Amino acid sequence: MRGGIDWTPQRLAWSALLMAWGEPAGLVQRFRAVTDFLQHACRHWQLGSSYEGWVAAQHRERQRLVPLVIQRLRQGMRQLKNFQQCGRWEAYAVDGSDEGCPRTLANQQAMGDKGKPDGVPLVALTTLLHLRLGLPWSFRVGPGTDSERAHLRDMLPELPPGSLLVADAGFIGYELCSVLVARKQHFLLRVGGNVRLLSELGYASEVRGTTVYLWPVEFRKQPPLQLRMIVVQDDHKHPVYLVTSVLDPSALTDKEAAETYAQRWGIEVFYRTAKQTLERPSLRSRTPINCYLELTWIVLGVWLLKLMTLRQVAAAGHDPRTVSCAQARTAVRRVLRDQRPCHRTRCALPQVLAACRIDTYARKRPKASRNYPRKKHQRPPGPPIIKLPSEKERQAAKHLTPIAIVT
16 A cells, blocks of 8 residues: 555545445455546546555544445435335334354354354344335444344434334334333334233223233333234235334324335345345455444445435436336446446436336236245244233232323
8 A cells, every 4th residue: 555645535435335336256356446447537546555455444434434424325315305204104114134254263253153153154234224215224233143122222313203113023022112112212013923912901091902012021010011003914915913102093094004014125125235236145354343344335335326326216207116226236337347337328327327227017927936945935923912911910000100102
């Protein structure tokens, strides 16, 4: 490297985002391709030639650089017309995913064992996703042993006031829900057979048939958490059991709850984009801190790529939900290879991104393959256990005021 001063925050951000978009080669090869492109595009820049020096500069500036990039991405989201609400609510989905990384001793010692002993070390990623746009709002990375609930609790201050948090059955729990209620953060959570709920505790605010209480035995000295049960059907006509802190049905109808929860699938699409579309199924770094850094910029890269494309698609008058990240990836990689973004014309990249939309024709055959032997068929969660309280539980409830968000 010709000197650490060559890597200014702007150059670090640009190069890291381009690294996230680049071809699925090794990190050093990708770094060289990005620096070659930047030297050609910004001839006045004096860039370092050492990948190790670039990584050191990234760690030096990470604490102030990453929050600034996130802040700028959020500003871009707020400028979009369709930013504010999913129906009547500004809804955010939360979920986690794991990324494998090289099986070095340092990675194994830092990541711990999750799954098979001495298996592939995993990095945990938990994301808050804006449901209307399908774009991240916040995220956390850490060792594979980190808890999704702990990551969520750390991100709660970043949720906009009055928003609705949507999550699957892995997030239901008295401790987390109590924190959400204390923050007056409304939520819509799926519940399964691993959850025990009570009904008819005798409070005046109950609505027979819909009011349930989350009150595990180990928390009986604390007030019960009052929730509203909603039962909807998925695409396969299977019942889906949801609980929400929105007790008033007129504020969140059953139909709105079903539509909002169905859009939670967008967070799975986001993870698929990062792993499959950008061809980052696993990390390449050989130390834990570099793994966290690599995954951070992959998330930011997907975030920016989709935001850029979404803005152009929306400006062209199309539905932002029709954005094709695969086509956008192809366009930016063509630019990185110093080729025109469009084979037949000399149109600029924004024009190409405006045309990056998923196909809209009616399929005559299913897109999925007939038989894929490694495809997972997970059994959906069963119904929660809902029981009438015992006399002892009724007496204990009389001395406690249920916890609920008063609107």
